[in-house]
Every structure is written in structure tokens, then in C-alpha cells.
């Protein structure tokens with residue numbers, strides 16, 4: 001009988017020049033296929049030959065064992081050769097600065113020397129776990145399904161969105177932190193709920209809080225709760241949202257709006273998994289998964305000193321970009337039909353569908369407010385409609401040039417006009433040169449100028 005081959009061990013490359021540490025580390029990873037090297041050249045050779053998923057890199061390598069130049073050179077080379085590698089850097093002096101720089105240059109995480117074998121082991125295994133999720137994602141995202149609903153409630157037929165949903169299904173089962181980035185109304189909260197429902201925490205509570213909607217002075221109490229008498233008006237002890245979501249998931253919407261002092265408190269919670277209510281004296285252990293979202297550019301906020309970088313990395317192990325409705329061709333009409341069915345049943349059962357002109361306007365509109373805007377428009381139109389079909393005028397959308405449905409003929413005409421005008425401008429109105437530039441004969445150009453009423 002053929003024997004089944006055991007699965008190969010995951011590969012780990014350790015780049016460390018201290019022979020004592022080399023020996024210690026070698027024995028710490030029995031569940032890995034470990035390669036240990038002590039300089040740049042052998043590191044890059046091993047990287048090419050072994051293609052390790054995870055690398056630990058000591059920044060102080062010869063010929064600059066007390067500095068970091070050689071370590072950073074190795075990091076750069078790894079990122080250029082295999083950017084998907086999870087590199088964990090170790091640094092001694094000036095640790096924080098080097099660590100942040102390393103993360104900026106693509107490192108996955110960092111730890112400060114002296115090495116704590118157990119803590120480092122945790123980081124390494126977490127990195128491996130993430131690599132496995134990413135590999136699986138790449139595989140899943142190739143299988144774009146035909147389903148119209150994903151994650152239970154999300155309606156879509158756009159491969160871009162199916163991919164987002166598949167990623168969420170995949171990360172739901174792991175404890176990695178997830179940040180959803182997308183414009184307002186793209187479905188971030190719905191996706192966060194989908195993640196919760198797909199996770200092992202589905203029996204626990206899903207609690208959502210919009211940090212931008214709560215005045216700064218109340219946000220701390222909303223998140224962390226307060227003890228009776230903690231401040232004027234605190235008549236009874238109240239749990240915060242983090243505690244309410246114990247055993248479940250807390251969706252922190254508009255996380256970029258959390259003021260800096262509260263960011264510190266949130267970071268402490270994420271590191272220690274305990275909270276202290278306002279006015280409280282004891283640390284309360286809380287098991288809450290945080291999923292957050294924002295429409296802001298957090299990287300720019302970090303650069304401007306308005307968002308803590310360390311908090312960002314805690315919150316954003318996996319970042320998921322959600323496409324706008326305009327970036328999901330076909331979804332606007334699909335969603336509109338679903339919303340129409342829902343609202344007609346609830347509010348105006350006479351309405352049975354959309355007239356062709358209404359569907360054309362929906363498909364051509366830019367939807368700056370995304371699904372939320374679409375939902376509201378359809379709701380209004382269903383209420384306003386006085387026949388069986390919702391017409392374009394019931395939607396009350398001012399179709400401008402860009403959003404009007406273009407048929408093939410008018411689309412061609414628009415692009416012809418544009419190209420001819422550019423060619424005329426470049427040849428300063430000279431007909432022969434314009435025709436040459438466009439690759440057509442002079443008579444054809446004359447015909448087109450006449451047809452489109454353009455002047456040479």
C-alpha cells in the first residue's frame with residue numbers, strides 16, 4: 001500500500017549573526033523547516049532556494065553589527081525579491097525608530113532584543129497563519145461565483161465584491177484584526193455583520209458604534225462604560241460597548257474619529273484584553289473582537305500625528321478595500337430591483353417593477369452616496385410611483401452628461417470627437433497632417449468634420 005507523504009513543514013529563515021542565538025533559535029522551532037544564515041549574501045541565496053514564508057531578521061548584521069544599515073539592505077532586497085514574505089525584524093538600540101522604519105519598508109512585525117524565544121515564537125506562528133490565509137484567499141478569489149447573495153445578506157453580482165466577501169468569509173474564522181476601507185454607504189457595516197455571522201462568535205453579540213456620531217466627551221464612556229458616580233449624571237454603573245460585545249464582535253465605524261487620548265486607551269485594551277470603566281478601580285477581562293472601518297486616509301492622519309501608528313497596525317492586520325457602487329458594474333440595477341421588491345411589499349404593493357427608462361437612469365448614475373443613496377432613492381420612488389412601474393422621473397435624479405446612458409453609437413461619436421479635436425490641435429488645424437495623425441484619408445476626415453459639425 002502506498003504510504004501517504006507527511007505534509008512538508010513550513011519554511012522559516014533566520015538571519016542572525018550571533019552564533020549563541022543561532023543555536024538557541026534553531027531548537028525553538030521544531031515544527032518548522034529552519035534555515036539559519038548570518039549575512040546578506042547567504043540570506044538572499046537561501047531566500048531564492050527555499051522561498052520561506054516567514055523570515056526573522058536581525059538588523060545588526062556584519063559589516064555593521066552595531067548599526068542597522070546592513071539589516072535594512074537585506075530587508076529591501078527581500079521585499080524586492082519576494083514581497084509576500086513575512087519579515088519579522090529584531091533590533092536593539094533605537095528600537096522603536098528602526099521598527100517603524102522597517103514596517104514602512106514592508107516588514108510584517110518587529111520585536112525588541114534581547115530575544116524572548118516564546119514571544120518571538122508567537123509572532124512567527126501568527127505570521128505563518130496570515131500567509132496561509134493570504135494563499136487561500138488568492139485561490140478563492142479566482143473562483144468568482146454566480147451567486148447573487150454572499151455572506152448571507154449581501155446582494156451583488158460583481159466579481160470585485162464577491163472577492164471582498166470571500167476574503168471576509170476566510171478571515172472570519174481567524175482572530176486577525178480586520179479594517180474595512182470604503183466610502184460612505186458602500187456596505188461596511190453589513191460586511192462587518194457578515195464577518196461576525198461567519199465567525200465562531202456568531203452566538204455572541206454584534207455591537208456597532210459610529211465614533212464620528214458621538215460627541216468626543218461621551219465617547220470614552222460609550223466605549224469603556226462607567227461606574228456609578230464617576231461623573232455628574234452617572235447615576236448607575238453602565239457597561240461600555242466593548243464590554244457589551246464580550247464573546248462577540250464590536251464594529252468600530254469611523255475609527256479615524258477617535259481622539260488621540262482615547263486611542264491610547266483602545267490600544268491598551270487591544271494589547272492587554274482588559275478594560276477599566278471610567279471611575280472604576282479594577283481591570284475587567286473582556287473577550288471582544290474588533291472590526292473597524294473608516295472612509296478617512298489613516299496613513300495621512302498618521303503622518304499628520306492625528307492617528308497612532310501602533311494602533312493602526314493593531315487594528316489593520318488585514319485591510320479590505322470595498323469598491324464603490326460605481327466600481328461594480330451591474331450592481332446598481334441588481335440592488336435596485338431587490339430594494340424595490342422589499343419596499344413594494346412593505347409600502348406600496350401595487351408597484352411591480354421598473355420601467356426601462358428608470359433602469360437606464362439607475363445604471364448610468366454615478367451614485368456618490370453608494371448603496372445607501374440607492375436604497376433611499378428606490379424607497380422614495382416606490383412611495384411616489386402611481387402606476388405599476390417606477391419611472392425615471394419617480395427617481396428624481398438629475399441625469400447629467402456623464403451619467404446618461406450612452407448607446408454604442410453615441411459613445412463612439414463622443415470618442416471620435418475627442419480624438420479628432422486633439423489631432424487638430426496638435427497639427428494646428430492642418431487637414432493633411434490631422435488625417436495622417438489619425439491614420440485616415442483626407443476625404444474621410446472631411447466627412448467626419450461635417451458629420452460632427454467640427455471646425456478645422
Ligand SMILES: Nc1ncnc2c1ncn2[C@@H]1O[C@H](COP(=O)(O)OP(=O)(O)OP(=O)(O)O)[C@@H](O)[C@H]1O
Nearest residue numbers: 153154155156183184185186187188189190371372
Ligand atoms: N450589497 C448590499 N446588499 C444589500 N444591501 C446593502 C448592500 N450594501 C449596502 N447595503 C445596505 O445599504 C445601507 C448602507 O450600508 P452600510 O450601513 O453597511 O454602509 P456603510 O459603508 O457602513 O456606511 P457608512 O460609512 O455611511 O456608515 C444599509 O441599509 C445596508 O443594508
